[in-house]
Amino acid sequence: MRDPTGDPGEDSLCGHGVRYLLRQLAAMQAELPGxxxxxxxxxxxxxxxxxxxxxxxxxxxxxxxxxxxVRRWRRELRRIARALGEARDADVQIxxxxxxxxxxxxxxxxxxxxxxxxxxxxxxFPVPARPRLDRFLAILRRVRSSIAxxxxxxxxxxxxxxxxxxxxxxxVAAAPAxxxxxxxxxxxxxxxxxxxxxxxxxxxxxxEDAVTALEGEKTxxxxxxxxxxxxxxxxxxxxxPEEARAAxxxxxxxxxxxxxxxxxxxxxxDRVREHHAMRIAGKRLRYAxxxxxxxxxxxxxxxxxxxxxxxxxxxxxxxxxxxxAAIPGFVREEEERSRAFFGDDRHFRNLIAGIRAxxxxxxxxxxxxxxxxxxxxxxxxxxxxxxALRETALRPLIPSRPGxxxxxxxxGGIYGNAGALSAVIADGQARGADxxxxxxxxxxPGDDRHYVVEIIRRNGVVSVIGDHDLEILGMAxxxxxxxxxxxxxxxxxxxxxxxxxxxxxxxxxxSVAGKEILLVHGFPSSPGVPGEAFGETRAGAVxxxxxxxxxxxxxxxxxxxxxxxVGGFGDGITLPGYAIxxxxxxxxxxxxxxxxxxxxxxx
Numbered sequence: 001m002r003d004p005t006g007d008p009g010e011d012s013l014c015g016h017g018v019r020y021l022l023r024q025l026a027a028m029q030a031e032l033p034g035x036x037x038x039x040x041x042x043x044x045x046x047x048x049x050x051x052x053x054x055x056x057x058x059x060x061x062x063x064x065x066x067x068x069x070v071r072r073w074r075r076e077l078r079r080i081a082r083a084l085g086e087a088r089d090a091d092v093q094i095x096x097x098x099x100x101x102x103x104x105x106x107x108x109x110x111x112x113x114x115x116x117x118x119x120x121x122x123x124x125f126p127v128p129a130r131p132r133l134d135r136f137l138a139i140l141r142r143v144r145s146s147i148a149x150x151x152x153x154x155x156x157x158x159x160x161x162x163x164x165x166x167x168x169x170x171x172v173a174a175a176p177a178x179x180x181x182x183x184x185x186x187x188x189x190x191x192x193x194x195x196x197x198x199x200x201x202x203x204x205x206x207x208e209d210a211v212t213a214l215e216g217e218k219t220x221x222x223x224x225x226x227x228x229x230x231x232x233x234x235x236x237x238x239x240x241p242e243e244a245r246a247a248x249x250x251x252x253x254x255x256x257x258x259x260x261x262x263x264x265x266x267x268x269x270d271r272v273r274e275h276h277a278m279r280i281a282g283k284r285l286r287y288a289x290x291x292x293x294x295x296x297x298x299x300x301x302x303x304x305x306x307x308x309x310x311x312x313x314x315x316x317x318x319x320x321x322x323x324x325a326a327i328p329g330f331v332r333e334e335e336e337r338s339r340a341f342f343g344d345d346r347h348f349r350n351l352i353a354g355i356r357a358x359x360x361x362x363x364x365x366x367x368x369x370x371x372x373x374x375x376x377x378x379x380x381x382x383x384x385x386x387x388a389l390r391e392t393a394l395r396p397l398i399p400s401r402p403g404x405x406x407x408x409x410x411x412g413g414i415y416g417n418a419g420a421l422s423a424v425i426a427d428g429q430a431r432g433a434d435x436x437x438x439x440x441x442x443x444x445p446g447d448d449r450h451y452v453v454e455i456i457r458r459n460g461v462v463s464v465i466g467d468h469d470l471e472i473l474g475m476a477x478x479x480x481x482x483x484x485x486x487x488x489x490x491x492x493x494x495x496x497x498x499x500x501x502x503x504x505x506x507x508x509x510x511s512v513a514g515k516e517i518l519l520v521h522g523f524p525s526s527p528g529v530p531g532e533a534f535g536e537t538r539a540g541a542v543x544x545x546x547x548x549x550x551x552x553x554x555x556x557x558x559x560x561x562x563x564x565x566v567g568g569f570g571d572g573i574t575l576p577g578y579a580i581x582x583x584x585x586x587x588x589x590x591x592x593x594x595x596x597x598x599x600x601x602x603x
Contacts, residue, residue: 012241013061020291025223035084063247080207187351189357192354258285275317276318306385310376313376316369394512405582407434408517410591411439412439413565417444421455423596436460438463439563441469450497463504473498512583513587541591579592
């Protein structure tokens with residue numbers, strides 16, 4: 001991946017966010033006419049992508065937008081996103097069936113291809129589609145089958161004996177076969193294509209209803225006016241470029257972690273749900289990389305291309321899973337529809353061969369795709385792709401210095417002491433620290449909360465939340481876990497400060513000069529600390545601050561650092577303090593603790 005060549009110093013968090021959201025909004029609006037006329041399926045695809053990008057970006061820039069409006073915008077756009085997603089999936093399925101049908105007619109097995117017209121007729125065969133009546137008859141059939149099963153078990157029927165209708169249906173007809181006894185798949189494939197085309201027609205109405213709802217609620221107009229006003233008013237003009245850099249890095253690092261958490265499941269081909277979750281995590285990471293792209297001057301282009309290859313493979317894998325899961329249900333529904341219309345399912349049985357061919361093809365394709373996904377995933381791990389991606393995201397926050405030495409300020413336990421925090425940052429910068437990591441317990445009593453958060457954001461301090469912060473926010477749950485904020489729990493705190501603190505993660509991973517650093521509030525042995533935060537970590541350093549006394553120790557190849565408390569003890573003896581982590585060109589790491597006397601002088 002290339003070094004960031006843009007100038008993030010010229011952009012603020014909110015200014016960048018508003019411009020990105022406006023671009024995605026314009027992309028959505030540009031596709032509306034094409035989505036309505038259905039002449040080109042790519043209009044649906046492009047509008048779906050733009051809608052997803054917009055909705056994925058809202059959490060990235062949520063601090064810049066009114067809280068209630070963000071929730072409303074996401075809710076209003078959810079309906080159109082869902083409708084577009086279902087329609088796009090149907091378009092992809094139809095395109096696959098058309099391709100497979102063309103192959104079956106010209107090069108596939110069977111000698112009765114001429115029995116199918118060149119164009120699939122618009123009228124359904126062998127059973128007309130009547131959605132409402134079919135649903136009612138299917139329910140009625142299931143009820144009747146359930147009663148028949150009960151009667152069969154007890155051996156009698158009230159008022160009459162057991163009749164052939166009470167027994168399971170047996171196939172009485174088969175599809176035409178060639179001279180070698182093989183059934184022709186073409187009619188079944190054509191019938192499946194017809195049904196999916198009918199389903200796509202129904203989905204189009206859902207899209208039109210969703211668009212009508214958006215126009216009725218004037219969602220696009222309200223979004224455009226609000227975002228344009230923010231852009232014209234210099235959105236985020238008081239925030240610093242360092243805040244944008246820190247926000248970008250943290251959001252990307254967290255999304256990398258979420259994607260990596262699904263990696264173990266990929267080795268097992270049967271863990272379909274986890275594979276689907278992995279696909280979604282990869283998609284969200286890619287959208288985040290695209291959202292922050294302008295801040296990095298194209299440094300993510302290669303990384304995005306690689307991630308897109310992985311996402312495409314996972315998407316095709318999921319498409320196969322959808323087919324494999326849907327076909328048995330499709331067969332059952334069509335059998336019930338045929339029985340309801342004809343009294344038996346012999347007509348539908350003529351189509352089974354083609355439907356089974358589709359199922360077999362998708363099953364084999366899934367095996368192939370799973371192997372490709374697993375190979376690519378392991379190759380990315382071997383090449384250190386994820387570490388390089390994380391390091392690229394961090395690079396604007398920690399530029400290289402002469403000699404190759406990197407210095408990172410480590411702090412925690414601020415407890416609302418804005419004066420001590422300013423002194424610590426000033427002293428650390430004088431000692432060559434470009435980046436500061438805050439291990440939590442930022443809030444404290446008094447009116448300095450706002451100033452503390454303002455200092456952290458202005459200096460681009462990468463922060464996690466502490467147990468003391470959760471208590472003040474009313475979000476502390478059992479065993480130190482985070483829970484939803486209790487109503488009325490936060491008093492004497494600005495809405496902006498509260499929202500920023502609530503957005504902080506429990507842990508953040510950094511990759512610097514080939515070394516991994518884990519920033520988390522509690523020590524591994526401390527109660528209430530999630531074990532997964534430390535499980536199987538390859539971190540060269542773990543930074544935490546549960547407890548106010550500083551400590552630096554090594555265990556194996558990992559350096560554990562507690563920088564002490566910036567807020568001090570208030571006992572007049574223990575000084576406010578912090579630490580500096582120095583990383584040498586060869587990758588070795590050392591940490592040094594510093595105390596701060598009154599007036600900001602180093603101790």
